[in-house]
Amino acid sequence: MGDRLPLWLRKKNFLSGSSLQTSRLLSEIGLNTVCHEARCPNRQECYSNKTATFMILGKICTRACAFCGVQKGHPEQPDHSEPFRVATAAEKLGLKYVVVTSVTRDDLSDGGAEFFAQTAYRIKSSSIGCKIEFLIPDFKGDEKSLEKVFLSQPNIINHNVETVPSLYSGVRPGADFKRSLAVLSSAKKAGFLIKTGIILGMGETFSELRESFEKLASAGVDILTIGQYMRPSADNIQVNRYLLPEEFEEIREIAVNLGIKTVVSGPLVRSSYKARECFEKSSSF
Numbered sequence: 001m002g003d004r005l006p007l008w009l010r011k012k013n014f015l016s017g018s019s020l021q022t023s024r025l026l027s028e029i030g031l032n033t034v035c036h037e038a039r040c041p042n043r044q045e046c047y048s049n050k051t052a053t054f055m056i057l058g059k060i061c062t063r064a065c066a067f068c069g070v071q072k073g074h075p076e077q078p079d080h081s082e083p084f085r086v087a088t089a090a091e092k093l094g095l096k097y098v099v100v101t102s103v104t105r106d107d108l109s110d111g112g113a114e115f116f117a118q119t120a121y122r123i124k125s126s127s128i129g130c131k132i133e134f135l136i137p138d139f140k141g142d143e144k145s146l147e148k149v150f151l152s153q154p155n156i157i158n159h160n161v162e163t164v165p166s167l168y169s170g171v172r173p174g175a176d177f178k179r180s181l182a183v184l185s186s187a188k189k190a191g192f193l194i195k196t197g198i199i200l201g202m203g204e205t206f207s208e209l210r211e212s213f214e215k216l217a218s219a220g221v222d223i224l225t226i227g228q229y230m231r232p233s234a235d236n237i238q239v240n241r242y243l244l245p246e247e248f249e250e251i252r253e254i255a256v257n258l259g260i261k262t263v264v265s266g267p268l269v270r271s272s273y274k275a276r277e278c279f280e281k282s283s284s285f
Contacts, residue, residue, distance in 0.1 A: 006242050009228060009267050031055075031082075031089055053099040053135070053272040054086045056119060057112045061103035063174040067162070067202060069232025070103060078108070078115060087122035090130060097276035098123060099158075101135035106174070111137060113145035120152035131155040133195075133275055141179045143186070150190045156223075156279055157187035158195040160271055161216070164208040171202055171237065177212075181219050188220035193282055195223035197271035200251070202229050203240040210254055217259040222282045224260045226251060227269035243267070261285050 031054055060075040061068070090098050100119050105112040120132055135158040139145035149157070161184075165177040180196075187194045196216060198209070216224065226248060231239050243251075245267055252265035262282045264274060 005230070008245055009230065009242065031085055053101055053275075054089070054119075055101050055103065056082045056086065056115050057102040057105050057108075059103060062106040063104045063172075065162070065173070065175070066171050066237040067199065067229055067232075069236065075103065075105060075107060078105075078112065083115060083119040083122040086119050087126050090123055091126045091128050095128065095130050097131045097133070097279065099133045099135060099272045099275050100154075101158075101272075102137060104137040104174075106140065110145045110148060111139035111142065113139055113142075113148040116154075117148045117152035120154050131276070131279060133158055133272075133279065135160070135271060136183070138175060138179050138183050141182055146183065146186055150187070150192070154192070156193040156195055156282075157184075158197070158223075158271065159183045159187070160197040161212070162197065162199060163202055164198075164204040164212050166208060167202055167204060181215060184216070184219045184221060193222045193279065194220060195225070195271075195278070196221050197225040197227070199227050199229040200243055200248075201239050201241050202237065206251075206254075209251060210258070213255045213258045213260065217255075221260055222285075223262045223278045224255055224264070225269050225271050225273065225278075226255070226263065226265035227271075227273075228267040 057078050058075045060071050060073050062072075062075060064072045086098075086100065100116065102112055102116070116134055116136065120134070123130065123132055132154040133156045134149060134154040136149060138159065139149075159180060161177060161180045162175075163171050168175060168177055184194050184196060198212070200209075213224070228243060228248075229239055231237070248265040248267060248269075252263045255263045255265070262278050264278060
């Protein structure tokens with residue numbers, strides 16, 4: 001399939017007004033965001049609302065997921081000022097809800113878990129009193145790394161499974177669907193609201209999606225985001241299919257009927273899209 005986007009996926013993403021101010025502040029403080037690095041189509045909307053998903057531990061990932069636009073390679077040493085700078089940005093932006101994610105850092109002994117924890121502690125030590133969502137890598141399933149993150153007490157743990165198990169070898173080399181399920185289950189057992197995301201259009205079938213949703217529901221997933229895969233560059237895998245908007249609603253209903261409480265599904269939905277609203281809705285159950 002060609003890379004020409006259908007009409008329902010064409011969205012202008014220029015920065016102006018408050019969105020430009022947010023972008024400039026993040027640049028001044030020297031922070032990376034997944035909004036920029038992953039070329040998120042909702043960046044202008046989120047920046048206008050003074051929200052952003054902070055990406056710690058640099059911007060070079062040690063894994064080579066075929067769908068992802070984040071740079072791959074050998075990362076530099078982590079910057080120990082990052083947790084402080086994230087907290088500073090959150091305070092200057094007046095955020096009430098902060099999403100923190102990272103590149104995968106398989107080169108670090110704890111996968112970067114301590115940086116997540118220190119970021120939570122720094123944000124909590126400020127006066128803004130905002131909620132914290134962590135979108136974490138799998139830390140290779142290491143329980144000690146997960147425990148570091150859990151002890152810092154974010155308000156919600158997010159870990160994306162991204163796609164169905166049959167596509168992992170081609171789409172997510174280095175990752176494992178069962179391992180990701182175990183990460184989500186561990187967070188649920190530790191008492192957290194848990195969240196995950198899937199992107200469609202890479203070759204999955206409806207029956208595979210149903211089976212995956214069943215497993216996610218069994219793991220205790222509270223929030224599921226479902227969006228369309230959009231090829232970030234010529235170096236990434238091609239889109240297998242662009243789903244129609246009505247198909248996303250059909251798929252959302254399948255997930256809800258299988259027991260996942262909050263499901264946000266649409267062509268332009270991304271993992272952190274309307275994160276605060278999803279958290280508040282799920283917290284009310």
